[in-house]
Amino acid sequence: MSPTTATPAADPRLEVRKTYKLYVNGAFPRSESGRVYAVHAASRGRGAAAGAGSRTGALLGNVAQGSRKDARDAVVAARAVVAGWAGATAYNRGQVLYRVAEVMQGRAAQLAAEVADAEGLTAARAAATVAAAIDRWVWYAGWSDKLAQVVGNLNPVAGPYFNISAPSPTGVVAILAPQRSSLLGLTSVIAPVIVSGNACVVIASQDRPIPAVTLAEILATSDVPGGVVNLITGHTAEIAPWLASHRDVNAIDLTGAADATGVDWGTLEAAAADNLKRVLRPEGVGSQAQEPDWSATPDLHRMTAFLETKTVWHPKGR
Amino acid sequence: MTTVRPSVAQPPASASTTARDLLGVSRLTDAVLRRWLHGLPGVDQVGAEARVAGLGTRSIKTTSKAWAIDTAISMIDLTTLEGADTPGKVRSLCAKALVPDPTDPATPRPAAVCVYGDLASTARNALGDSPIHVAAVATAFPSGRASMPVKLADTRDAVDGGADEIDMVIDRGAFLSGRYLQVFDEIVAVKSACARSDGTSAHLKVILETGELATYDAVRRASYLAMLAGADFIKTSTGKIAPAATLPVTLVMLEAVRDWRELTGTQIGVKPAGGIRTTKDAMKYLVMVNEIAGPDWLTPEWFRFGASGLLGDLLLQRQKLATGAYSGPDYVTID
Numbered sequence: 001m002s003p004t005t006a007t008p009a010a011d012p013r014l015e016v017r018k019t020y021k022l023y024v025n026g027a028f029p030r031s032e033s034g035r036v037y038a039v040h041a042a043s044r045g046r047g048a049a050a051g052a053g054s055r056t057g058a059l060l061g062n063v064a065q066g067s068r069k070d071a072r073d074a075v076v077a078a079r080a081v082v083a084g085w086a087g088a089t090a091y092n093r094g095q096v097l098y099r100v101a102e103v104m105q106g107r108a109a110q111l112a113a114e115v116a117d118a119e120g121l122t123a124a125r126a127a128a129t130v131a132a133a134i135d136r137w138v139w140y141a142g143w144s145d146k147l148a149q150v151v152g153n154l155n156p157v158a159g160p161y162f163n164i165s166a167p168s169p170t171g172v173v174a175i176l177a178p179q180r181s182s183l184l185g186l187t188s189v190i191a192p193v194i195v196s197g198n199a200c201v202v203i204a205s206q207d208r209p210i211p212a213v214t215l216a217e218i219l220a221t222s223d224v225p226g227g228v229v230n231l232i233t234g235h236t237a238e239i240a241p242w243l244a245s246h247r248d249v250n251a252i253d254l255t256g257a258a259d260a261t262g263v264d265w266g267t268l269e270a271a272a273a274d275n276l277k278r279v280l281r282p283e284g285v286g287s288q289a290q291e292p293d294w295s296a297t298p299d300l301h302r303m304t305a306f307l308e309t310k311t312v313w314h315p316k317g318r
Numbered sequence: 319m320t321t322v323r324p325s326v327a328q329p330p331a332s333a334s335t336t337a338r339d340l341l342g343v344s345r346l347t348d349a350v351l352r353r354w355l356h357g358l359p360g361v362d363q364v365g366a367e368a369r370v371a372g373l374g375t376r377s378i379k380t381t382s383k384a385w386a387i388d389t390a391i392s393m394i395d396l397t398t399l400e401g402a403d404t405p406g407k408v409r410s411l412c413a414k415a416l417v418p419d420p421t422d423p424a425t426p427r428p429a430a431v432c433v434y435g436d437l438a439s440t441a442r443n444a445l446g447d448s449p450i451h452v453a454a455v456a457t458a459f460p461s462g463r464a465s466m467p468v469k470l471a472d473t474r475d476a477v478d479g480g481a482d483e484i485d486m487v488i489d490r491g492a493f494l495s496g497r498y499l500q501v502f503d504e505i506v507a508v509k510s511a512c513a514r515s516d517g518t519s520a521h522l523k524v525i526l527e528t529g530e531l532a533t534y535d536a537v538r539r540a541s542y543l544a545m546l547a548g549a550d551f552i553k554t555s556t557g558k559i560a561p562a563a564t565l566p567v568t569l570v571m572l573e574a575v576r577d578w579r580e581l582t583g584t585q586i587g588v589k590p591a592g593g594i595r596t597t598k599d600a601m602k603y604l605v606m607v608n609e610i611a612g613p614d615w616l617t618p619e620w621f622r623f624g625a626s627g628l629l630g631d632l633l634l635q636r637q638k639l640a641t642g643a644y645s646g647p648d649y650v651t652i653d
Contacts, residue, residue, distance in 0.1 A: 072644055079647070242643075245644070247646045247649055248644065248645065248646020249646075
C-alpha cells in the first residue's frame, strides 16, 4: 500500500461493489429466479490454457444466474426487435457496429483488467486481446454493406428476367459464447450474427462472464437497439437446452458447447432439429470439440451460417 | 351463503317493479337512485389495489396451470371490433374459434365470437350450429352517443341477425352528470329489445366503460345500477378507451356481483375486456374470480374475457405444456 492512497482510519470509505446483471431488451434486470453464482479469477500465468475447473483465484463477484425464463424473455425481446434491426440499412448497421468499437476503446483499460482476471493473462496479453476484440468489431462492421455483393448473385436464367439472390438475416439466433475466450471469442460470435440483421440471445461463458457483462454495458451505450443483443449469464448446461428446443429461435451457434460443463452439443443439435433451426457446430468432432483460435483473421462462415437467401425475378426491359 | 340460482331472465316489464321493491319506493326518480347508489360503501382504493397486487403473486403451476389455460380459453369472447372489419375477417375469426389449435383437437373452444351488429349474421352462418355464441355490440358502440330509437333499432338488428348476446354501452355522460334514471331506463329498454319473437331473449352485457368513470366508487355505482336494471353481465370496457380492463376495476365489479347475489339471489356475470393479452394476465383474473366472487363464477357462463390476442398467447402456453419446448408466434394463427 503506497502512502498516497492510504486513507485515515477515521474516514474509511465503504467499498462500492457492483451487481452483475443480465442484459435483456436493452435493460439490466436481475435473474427472475433471484439466483447468483460466485465467479473466481483464473490463476495468473497459466494463460488461456487454464480450463474450467481450475477456478481457484480470488472471488471476482457474484453474477446473476439466469434461468430458462430469462432466456424465454430474451427471445421475446429479440423477436420484437429483429424486424426493425433487419430493416435498418446495411450502412446504418455498419455504423452501429463501428460505434461499439469506439465505445469499447474508451473502456479498454477496464476490459483489459477483467480479461486478465477472467483468463489469467498478463496485463500485456490482456491489453492485446482487448485490442484484437475492438478490431474484430471494426472488421465485421466493414462487412455490413459488402456481404450482399459477395454472397449475393445475379443469376443467369433462360428468360427475359433479372434473377437476383440476396442474403437476408435468418431472425433470432441463440449463441453459446465460447467458454475460454471471454471477450475476443464473445465478440467473434456476436458481431457476425448481428451485422447481417439478426438479433441474438447469448449465453455468456459460464466461468468468465464478467467481461461479457461489461460488453453488454458497452452495447447498451453504443446505438445498438435494445433487444438486438441479449446476454444471459449463468450455467450453460441449464439454459442451452431451452434455447435449442425453443420454437421461436431460428438458429443456434453451438461454439460455446465445446468445453462447457455438462453440455453435449449433439443433444442440443438434435433438439434444434425440431423446428429446423440452422445449427453452427463447434469445431472438432464429438467430444473432441474445441474452441477455435480466435486470434486468426476470421472468414465469412460465421456470417453466412445465419443468412437466408431471397431470390427475386424481375422482368427485363430494353 | 345463498344457494346458487341461475339467473332467470326477468320479464323486462318487471325490472322497474323489482327495483322499486328493492329500494322500497313507489316511484323511481333520479333522487331515489342517487340516494341508493351514493349510499353504497365507498371503495378503499389503496386497499383494492393492494389486494389485487397480492393476488397477482400467486404461482399457478403444472396441472393447475393446464386447467387454468383451458378454462381461460373457454371463457374468451373472441373479438374483432374494427372499422376495417370485413365478412372475410369475421369468417376467419369464426374458423379460429371453431378450431383454435389445428395441431391439438383437444383444445377447448372459446365461448363466443364478438363482432359489430351488422356482421352478426355473417358470424352466425360461419359458426353454423356449433355451441359458440355470437355476441354483438350495439347501442352506438363504442361512444353510446345516439338517440334512443337508434340504439334500440341497432339492438333489434343485431338480435335479428342471430346474436345470442348483446354488448351494450351505457351513456357515460348521463351517468357522470347524475341522470341515473336515464341510464336505468335505457338498460331496461335495450333489455326488452333483446327479446326474440319466440319468447326467448338474447343475453344482455352492459359495458360500463370504466376508463371514463374516473373512480372505483363510480364503477361500483354503475355496476349496481346496471344490475338493478336487469343486466345479465357487467362488462368493464369497450376496448377503445385506455385504460381498459384493469384488475382493481374488475375486483370492484366482482365484489358487486357477489354482494348482489347475497342481496337478491340473482347471479350476474362479469366480463373484463381490453388490455388482457397474456396468459399471466388471464391467470391473475382467474385467481381473483375465485377469491373474490367464488368458484361459482369460474365458468364461461359467468365470467368472460373480451380479447383477441389473448387466445394466441394461451395457445402458446398450452403448446409449451404439451411439448415441453417454448413455442412461438409462428405456431398460432395471426388475427
